[in-house]
Amino acid sequence: MTQTNSPEPIQKVSIIVSRGSLDGVYPGLIMANGARMEGIEATLFFTFFALDAIIKKRMDGLKVATVGNPGMHMPTLLGAIPGMSAFATKMMKKEMDKIDIPPVAEFITMIHDAGCEIYACRATVDMFHLKPEDFCAEVDGVISVGQFYEKSAGAQIIFT
């Protein structure tokens, strides 16, 4: 890597997680944790189906999509066979554990303990009729888009 000048280091990131599959959720979690590890302030904002990642009953049941996911290199009809998604999920979890990536619930706790704030999207919560008690204890609040932008003052916003 060549770097001719040294720009300002990143101080703060706001990461939006919008997808609810296992492969949709992890990149945002890894980036949030990685930011905290580097001493960068981090906020996580979960919206739409990604809310499953902070819903107590669902967070450890996320699946890898085997249909409509060209990255799986699997014909659509094969991906649709019952059990295929569960199998792919199991394989992926096994590989992730090998490189020390924790299950979603443990990861959320770890990221929150590391000082990252975690928020749920107000519009989605209303749309899906979710209640505060549906969420894991790490959720710092349900906030509107406007509040999200306020909290993101001075941050780089990352959409995943």
Add this chain to the structure above:
Amino acid sequence: MGTMSLVGKQIELDADGNLANRNDWSEDLARELAVQEGIGELTPQHWAVINFMRAVFEKEGDSPSIRRLTKESGVDTKTLYQLFPKGPAKRAARIAGLPKPKGCI
């Protein structure tokens, strides 16, 4: 690359500013480095993290992930971030005389 004056010697550093030679490390050096890094006096909990990191590196050739650090060193995530603010794994590795950790977690 550069050098740093520690424990009365010129110590060689790698590109990240960590010790270039692990043999230069000593407990006294760690104490001095912690003060220079703004961490201050090393407590028994700091030493638990440093010693655990050194033991893992000795065996496996890389520093442990934060997850492993918190699961096996006896220091939890919150405490770890208080002990080594602004990047615990990176800063603990530096004080432990190890290269910057390679992993993402």
